[in-house]
Amino acid sequence: MIRTLLFASFLLGLCFSEPALADEPTTIPKATTQQVHRTVDRAIGYLQTESASWLNTRKCAACHHVPMPLWALSEADRQGFAIDKKFVADTTESLLGSKDQLLASKIFLNPADPPDPRPQGRGLNMGLPMLAIAVRSMPSLKEGQKQTLKLITEEIVKKQQKDGSWEFFATLRRPPINESQTTDAAWIIMALEGETGPDAPESQRAALAKAIAWLDATKPSELHQDKVLKLLMGVRSGRPRKAVQPTIDELLALQRADGGWSQTVPQLKSDAFATGQTLYALSLAGYTAERPEIQRGIDFLVATQKPDGSWPMVSRSTPDGSPGSSKLLTPITCAASSWATLGLARLAPKEK
Numbered sequence: 242m243i244r245t246l247l248f249a250s251f252l253l254g255l256c257f258s259e260p261a262l263a264d265e266p267t268t269i270p271k272a273t274t275q276q277v278h279r280t281v282d283r284a285i286g287y288l289q290t291e292s293a294s295w296l297n298t299r300k301c302a303a304c305h306h307v308p309m310p311l312w313a314l315s316e317a318d319r320q321g322f323a324i325d326k327k328f329v330a331d332t333t334e335s336l337l338g339s340k341d342q343l344l345a346s347k348i349f350l351n352p353a354d355p356p357d358p359r360p361q362g363r364g365l366n367m368g369l370p371m372l373a374i375a376v377r378s379m380p381s382l383k384e385g386q387k388q389t390l391k392l393i394t395e396e397i398v399k400k401q402q403k404d405g406s407w408e409f410f411a412t413l414r415r416p417p418i419n420e421s422q423t424t425d426a427a428w429i430i431m432a433l434e435g436e437t438g439p440d441a442p443e444s445q446r447a448a449l450a451k452a453i454a455w456l457d458a459t460k461p462s463e464l465h466q467d468k469v470l471k472l473l474m475g476v477r478s479g480r481p482r483k484a485v486q487p488t489i490d491e492l493l494a495l496q497r498a499d500g501g502w503s504q505t506v507p508q509l510k511s512d513a514f515a516t517g518q519t520l521y522a523l524s525l526a527g528y529t530a531e532r533p534e535i536q537r538g539i540d541f542l543v544a545t546q547k548p549d550g551s552w553p554m555v556s557r558s559t560p561d562g563s564p565g566s567s568k569l570l571t572p573i574t575c576a577a578s579s580w581a582t583l584g585l586a587r588l589a590p591k592e593k
Contacts, residue, residue, distance in 0.1 A: 269500055271536065272543035277589040278322075280543045284582040285317055287550030289325050291575050292332070302336050302346040305418055305572040308371035309579035315378045316583050321591030333376055337386040348372070349396065364408035365400040367419055369393045370432030377435040394436045397429055398448045405448075405455030416557040417504055417514060418576055420466050426456050427470035431477060465505045468492055469518045476525040489526055492519055493534055500537030501545075506557065513552030514573065516541055517580030524587040539588060542581050551578045 272280075288310040295306035302308070311329060318324045336346050344351045348368035373393050376382060382390075400407055407429060409422035419425055433449045461467070468491055475485040495502055501511025502519045520538045528535050546552055554574045558567035 269537075269540045269544045272540045274589055276543050277539060277585055278591060280546050281317060281322055281582060281585050281589070283546065283548075283550035284578055284585070285314065285322060285324055285550070287578055288313055288575070288582065289328055291551075291571065291578075293328065295571070295575070296332070296335075300345075300347065302348050302368055302372065303572065304348075304368040304371040305576040305579075307332065307336070308368060308375040309576050311372075312375035312378050313579040313582040313586070315375070317586040319378075319380075320586040322586060329379075333379065333386065334383070336372065337376060337389040338383070339385055340389060340392060343389050343392060349393070363400075364410060365397060365425075365429070367425055367428060369396060370429045373432040373435060374428070390436060394433065394445060397433060398445055401448050401452065405451030405453075415559075415572070417466055418572070421462065421464060423456060423459055423462060424464065424466050424470055426452060426459075427467070427474055430456065431474060434478060463505060465495065465502065465515055466518065468495075469515075469522050472522045472526060476522070482526075485526060489523065489528075492523065496534055496538065500541035502538070504557070509555065511541060512554055512577060513542060513545065513581040514554065514577035517577065517582070517584040520584030520588060521580060524584065530588050535588060539585065542585060546581075551575075552581055 292306050292310040295301075295303065299306075311332065314324045314329050318326065318329075335342055337343060343349045346368075348366045350366075370393075373390055376386065376390070402408065406422060406426060409419075409425055417424075430449065430452050433445070433452065437445050437449050468488055472485055472488045472492065475488070492502070497503060497511045499511050500516075502515040503509050503511045504515050516538055520535065520542075523535060530536050530539060542552070551574050554570060554577045556567040556570050556573050558569070558572065
C-alpha cells in the first residue's frame with residue numbers, strides 16, 4: 242500500500258513539474274564562425290532564388306522581395322561572401338536602367354495609366370525609398386541608374402504632406418514592412434538623405450528638413466522597429482554616440498532569454514526579422530560578436546535557420562482587415578531572411 246502511494250505521488254509530481262520545465266528557455270549552443278558563414282551562404286542561396294522567382298512570376302519589385310534582398314546581397318558581397326553578382330547587376334539594371342524600366346516595376350505610377358481611385362493611390366509606394374536605400378549600398382551605379390534614382394526622389398518629394406509626413410493607411414498596412422507612419426517616415430528620410438547632397442535642389446533639401454522635424458516632434462512609440470530604425474538613422478547620419486546610446490540601451494534591454502528579439506506584438510516570439518534588424522543596427526553602432534548579447538543573437542539566428550536558408554516567420558499582414566489573416570508567408574519570410582543576412586554578414590565577415 243505504501244509503495245502504491247509513493248508511486249502515485251511520483252506520477253503526480255511529474256504532472257505538476259512538466260509545465261514548469263516547458264516554460265524554461267531552450268538552451269541554444271554557441272555558434273562557431275564556420276557555422277555562421279554556412280548560415281549566411283545558405284541565406285544567400287535562398288534570397289537569390291526567391292527574389293528571382295518572385296520577379297519572374299509576379300513581375301513586381303515589391304520591397305520584401307527585391308530591395309531588401311538586393312541590400313542584403315550587396316552587404317554580403319562587401320563582407321567577402323560569394324554572391325551571384327550577375328543576378329544583382331541584372332536585377333538593378335532591369336529596375337533602374339531607364340525611366341521605362343522603373344515604370345514597368347509596378348512600384349512607380351505610370352502617368353499614362355488611369356489615376357488610382359483607392360485611398361492608397363494618394364500615398365507613396367514604399368518600394369521606392371527601400372529600393373533607393375538598397376541600390377545606394379552597391380559599390381557603383383551607372384549614370385542611367387543615378388538618373389532614375391532622381392525620379393524616385395522627385396516622387397518622394399511630390400507625395401510629401403504639408404506637415405512633413407507622408408500618408409499612411411492603417412487599414413491597408415502590411416506590418417512589419419509598413420508598420421506605422423513613423424516607420425515609413427524613417428525609411429523615406431534615409432532614402433532622401435542618400436540622394437540629398439550639397440548640389441541637391443532646394444525643394445529636396447527642404448523636404449528632408451521638414452521630414453526630420455516631423456519625425457522628431459512625433460511622440461515616441463513602443464514599437465521595436467521604431468527603436469531600431471531610430472538607431473539606424475542616427476548612425477547613418479553620423480550622430481554622436483551620446484545621442485544614440487539611450488536607444489542602444491533600450492534595444493539591449495529588450496533581448497529575450499533565447500538570445501533573439503521580437504516584434505512588438507505580445508504573442509509573438511523572437512524571430513529573424515526583429516533579431517536580424519537589431520543586430521544589423523547594433524553592428525553599425527560599433528558592436529561586435531565579442532559582446533555576449535551580440536553573440537547570443539547570432540546563436541539564435543544560426544540555430545533557427547531552416548534547411549532552405551530561410552527563417553520561420555508568422556505573417557502579420559491583414560489583407561481583409563483581420564490581424565494576421567494573410568496565408569502568404571513568402572513576403573515576411575524573404576524580408577526577415579534579408580535582415581538576418583544583413584546582421585550576420587556584418588558581424589561575421591569572411592576574409593577577402
